[in-house]
Amino acid sequence: MKICIIGSGYVGLVSGACFAEVGHDVICVDNNQGKVDMLKAGKIPIYEPGLEDLVHRNVSAKKLQFTTSTEDAVDKSEVVFIAVPTPPQPDGSVDLSYIEKVAREIAVVLKPGQYRVIVDKSTVPVRTGEKVADTIRRYNKGGADFDVVSNPEFLREGCAVPDLMKPDRIVIGGNSERAIAAMQKIYEPFMAPVLVTDINSAELIKHAANSFLALKISYINAVAQICEASGADVEKVADGIGMDRRIGRNFLNAGIGYGGSCFPKDIAAFIAISDDLGVPFTLLKEVQRINATQRERFLAKIREALWVLKEKKIAVWGLTFKPDTDDVRSSVAVDVVRDLLAEGAIVTVYDPKGMEKATEYKLVEGAILANSPLEAAEGAEALIVATEWKEFAAVNFEELKERMHTPLIFDGRNLLDPVIARSFGFTYTSIGRA
Numbered sequence: 016m017k018i019c020i021i022g023s024g025y026v027g028l029v030s031g032a033c034f035a036e037v038g039h040d041v042i043c044v045d046n047n048q049g050k051v052d053m054l055k056a057g058k059i060p061i062y063e064p065g066l067e068d069l070v071h072r073n074v075s076a077k078k079l080q081f082t083t084s085t086e087d088a089v090d091k092s093e094v095v096f097i098a099v100p101t102p103p104q105p106d107g108s109v110d111l112s113y114i115e116k117v118a119r120e121i122a123v124v125l126k127p128g129q130y131r132v133i134v135d136k137s138t139v140p141v142r143t144g145e146k147v148a149d150t151i152r153r154y155n156k157g158g159a160d161f162d163v164v165s166n167p168e169f170l171r172e173g174c175a176v177p178d179l180m181k182p183d184r185i186v187i188g189g190n191s192e193r194a195i196a197a198m199q200k201i202y203e204p205f206m207a208p209v210l211v212t213d214i215n216s217a218e219l220i221k222h223a224a225n226s227f228l229a230l231k232i233s234y235i236n237a238v239a240q241i242c243e244a245s246g247a248d249v250e251k252v253a254d255g256i257g258m259d260r261r262i263g264r265n266f267l268n269a270g271i272g273y274g275g276s277c278f279p280k281d282i283a284a285f286i287a288i289s290d291d292l293g294v295p296f297t298l299l300k301e302v303q304r305i306n307a308t309q310r311e312r313f314l315a316k317i318r319e320a321l322w323v324l325k326e327k328k329i330a331v332w333g334l335t336f337k338p339d340t341d342d343v344r345s346s347v348a349v350d351v352v353r354d355l356l357a358e359g360a361i362v363t364v365y366d367p368k369g370m371e372k373a374t375e376y377k378l379v380e381g382a383i384l385a386n387s388p389l390e391a392a393e394g395a396e397a398l399i400v401a402t403e404w405k406e407f408a409a410v411n412f413e414e415l416k417e418r419m420h421t422p423l424i425f426d427g428r429n430l431l432d433p434v435i436a437r438s439f440g441f442t443y444t445s446i447g448r449a
């Protein structure tokens with residue numbers, strides 16, 4: 016199939032590369048000339064395991080191209096995906112201005128007699144598809160022949176390529192058999208279960224799925240608080256709950272809370288959507304509250320141990336919102352660093368992939384950036400594990416203890432083994448376990 020994707024960010028670029036990999040002809044569009052130039056020069060603007068190879072291979076095979084021209088891309092493509100950002104507004108509701116703008120851009124370039132499937136891949140509130148279709152109809156002069164489809168994306172950053180190549184399910188929301196058939200053809204090579212629904216249901220699935228996952232995390236974090244109060248071990252409790260196949264062990268990892276560019280925004284959006292529809296989803300407000308308390312409780316433990324944070328040298332391992340990504344957007348690790356800086360601590364940070372973007376976006380100004388985990392820990396009075404990178408778990412405890420001023424570890428991701436850490440003489444504190 017001939018496909019174009021408007022918006023070459025995390026979702027658009029990875030999707031485009033995977034579509035090309037299974038044999039489709041893909042054009043990735045972006046209005047950022049610098050990004051397109053970079054991609055054309057073979058440079059990948061984001062870090063995502065496996066992506067670089069995939070892009071290079073498919074560009075060489077002429078299956079994947081990049082452009083800034085929506086007109087050219089839409090002209091050459093049977094199916095047009097929209098993957099532009101849908102950022103949150105201050106009240107939590109979704110800013111749909113990029114989607115609306117792209118709908119208008121598509122409308123003016125659609126030619127009569129050229130059938131096109133317009134697919135929304137961005138995470139959008141239920142009923143956005145209807146609005147996209149109305150907008151295209153209104154701004155198109157020649158009575159274009161098109162259908163709108165919703166096809167939400169469930170990829171996780173850090174494992175986006177395998178998530179896309181081997182998805183649990185493909186959701187196709189459409190009201191036209193012709194459009195659904197085109198979508199099924201695109202996804203046939205992925206050999207994944209396909210769920211066909213109406214557009215509204217498909218749109219709702221994305222917000223409901225992400226909110227449920229966040230709910231699972233907040234649930235285990237609330238249980239972790241009870242474990243701390245009672246002396247139980249949240250990891251054991253999570254294992255015990257998770258062995259029930261109806262529940263499952265995934266997304267039951269307690270910690271300093273969920274972050275990233277999806278969960279915080281999607282939960283806030285779902286709350287705003289439900290309010291708008293007159294059926295407030297108050298349970299999700301509690302999910303948000305528990306998530307916020309995890310970081311506050313963690314900082315309280317650090318204050319309790321160090322008493323005054325001002326001028327204390329504290330090392331933080333991790334800046335990204337989770338491992339195996341360079342994404343530092345809405346990262347709880349970044350928030351922790353900022354909280355410590357605000358209290359006057361001297362903070363030294365190390366992250367394997369996140370330091371460049373954190374510097375670029377000026378997220379941790381005032382923090383000292385180290386070249387390795389051990390360098391960050393040099394002379395520190397406490398070490399905080401804020402992101403669960405594997406390389407942190409492989410630390411040489413002996414050397415770490417030698418480098419630190421006082422052997423105090425606060426593990427916000429339950430990454431290290433308490434027994435091992437303590438056997439090396441560390442005072443070790445984590446989440447929901449003694």
Ligand code: UDX
Nearest residue numbers: 022023024025026027045046047098099100101137138
């Ligand atoms: C996507 C989705 O679109 C969002 O709805 C979902 O919730 C998360 O994933 P993401 O791919 O993470 O967003 O966004 P980003 O990495 O910011 O990339 C978006 C790209 O679209 C950028 O490269 C930007 O330059 C481009 N863009 C933006 C356009 O090409 N045209 C526009 O009008 C606006």
Ligand code: UDX
Nearest residue numbers: 168169170171172266267268272273274275277336337
């Ligand atoms: C999420 C969804 O998983 C994905 O399906 C959707 O398309 C986009 O949003 P992503 O934001 O990339 O993906 O990361 P995810 O792995 O879901 O983690 C989100 C946050 O939750 C991270 O901050 C992570 O540290 C946290 N988390 C995850 C926990 O605190 N505990 C867990 O058990 C799992």
